[in-house]
Every structure is written in C-alpha cells, then in structure tokens.
Amino acid sequence: MEIFAILLIFVFIFFYRQKDQGNVYKFIVKQVSDTYEKYAPYTYKQIREKVKSLGLEYTTKQYIVQVALFAGGAFVISYLYFYNIIISIVYVIIAILIIPYISYLRYKKTYSEYIFEQIQVYATNTIMEFAVTDSFVRALEGVYSSGTLEDPLLSDVKHMIDLSYQNGSIDESIEYMNSKYDYYIIKNMHQLFYQITKEGSLDSKDVMDGMLTDIDTLVENVYKDRMDRKTFHKSFLQYGVMLYLLVMLLQYLLGVDAYIKLLDKFYIQILLHAIVIINSYFLLSGEKYYNENVGAE
Secondary structure (H helix, E strand, C coil): CHHHHHHHHHHHHHHHHHHHHHHHHHHHHHHCCCCCCCCCCCCHHHHHHHHHHCCCCCCHHHHHHHHHHHHHHHHHHHHHHHCCHHHHHHHHHHHHHHHHHHHHHHHHHHHHHHHHHHHHHHHHHHHHHHHHHCCHHHHHHHHHHCCCCCCCHHHHHHHHHHHHHHHCCCHHHHHHHHHHCCCHHHHHHHHHHHHHHHHCCCCHHHHHHHHHHHHHHHHHHHHHHHHHHHHHHHHHHHHHHHHHCHHHHHHHHHCHHHHHHHCCCHHHHHHHHHHHHHHHHHHHHHHHHHHHCCCCC
16 A cells, blocks of 8 residues: 555656746747747857846855755755655755756846847837948947847857958848858848848838838737746745645655665665656756746747
8 A cells, every 4th residue: 555655646746847847838839929949059158147247147156055955955855755865865965966056047038038139129220220221241340340249149240240341242141140150130131131122122121121110019928928937937846845845745644763664675765766767857848948948939
C-alpha cells in the first residue's frame, strides 16, 4: 500500500507536469497569435554587459537572498523526503549551482525585451524619417543621429549606412539587418522600402501610416502578453512547489514513523529521488521557456 501511494504521487507529478507544461506552451502561443519568435542568440558575456549597463543586474544583496532561498528551500524539501542531512546537503549544493543558470535565463529575458523595444524604435523612427526625406538611406542617417537608439542597434544602423554607400544600393544593408534580427516588423518594413526604392510608389504615405498602426498594435499586444505571462508564471511556480510538498500528505496518511521505515528500502529512495528530479526538471523547463520566449515577435 505504501509503495503504491508513492508510485501514485510519482505518476501524478509526472503527468501533471507534462500537462501543465503543455498548457504553458498553449497559453503563451495563443496570447497574441504567435507574436513572439526567438531572437538571434547572443553570448552570455554580451547579454550580461548590456543588462549591467541598463542597471538591471542583480545586486550583491539580491544574489545573497537568492542563494538563501534556493539553499533553504532545497534543504527543507530534501529533508522532508529523505530525513538525511548528507542527502540534503547534496541537494543544497546542486540548488546553489543552478543559480547562475537561472540568472542567465533572466538576463536573456531582460535582453530580449530590450532588443524588442529598440527594434520598435528603429522601425517607427525610420518610417517617420522616410516620410520627410523620401530616401531610405537618409532616413537611416536621421535615425542614427537622433539619439534614440543604443547599441547593438545603433552600430547595426551605422553598418547599414556604410554598406549602402559602399555598394550604391540598399540590398546588402537590408539583407544584413534581416539576417541579424528575425522580426517580421523589420522584414515587412524593409521589403516595403525596397519596393519603393526600386519600383516607386504613389501611395507610400498611406502604406507607411498603416505600418505604423500595425507596429503600435503589436507593441500593445506584446506588453499585454508580458503581464499575462507574469501572472501565469507566478501560478506555475506555486503549483510546482506544492507538488514537492505532496510528500507531506503521504507522511500524514502513513505517519512519520512508518514513512521513515520505508526509507530503509533502496527502491523507495530511488522513487523519491526520481520525484524530486522530475519535478525539478519540469520547473526548470518552464522557467527556461518563460524567460527565453519574450520580447520578440
């Protein structure tokens, strides 16, 4: 009966996390009809330096609090499962080692949101500059000198200008920007500028105004989606922690003494380790998805 109860918890957590993970994906994808796409990857060093320059890096105090929470949580949960100090210390060390990975995910989230905001500024200002100059390259020069962009977008716009003058056309500069930032805002705007430059257009103003409206709508949906995701993420973590604590229900049903006697059987410990590892895996997978797929189209 006791083994069956543990197996039942194991199966429940495994399939619940699979179902819950699926709901996360479904929830996110349906929010703004595939608004988000993964942005071009950057190295950890580049991301961290940019996040630090934005003043969004964790302070030493925040890191200490995070270490205390992870270590304390790992110790309490593992001790409730195994009643073994050595095993709990091992889990504490593993939890602390995971913190840099969690920080990296947070940096990627912050950086992707920053890149999206810069892309929105780049697209909006380029369209507005083009309406005045009636030239794509001059529009880029206006955006570059406006002071509204920061690196890496600022350097990329400068490179686009250099490529345009070097080649006498906008083809390579557009190809460069499209390959570096896989956003349909960028690709649609560049395609429009390419057609106007190569073929001309009598009603470009109306098309540009329509594109500005589309950008505003997209940005509104993105920010709404971020708030929804934040709320859902909080619930996701709460349920994950609750699943860890199902072992307390088992101890309540069996009695603590009877539960401790079960721990003498090696296969019971294997099952309990599997429960902890699987639940931790799904929590990390959900955390990875939440932090990686934001701020992009």
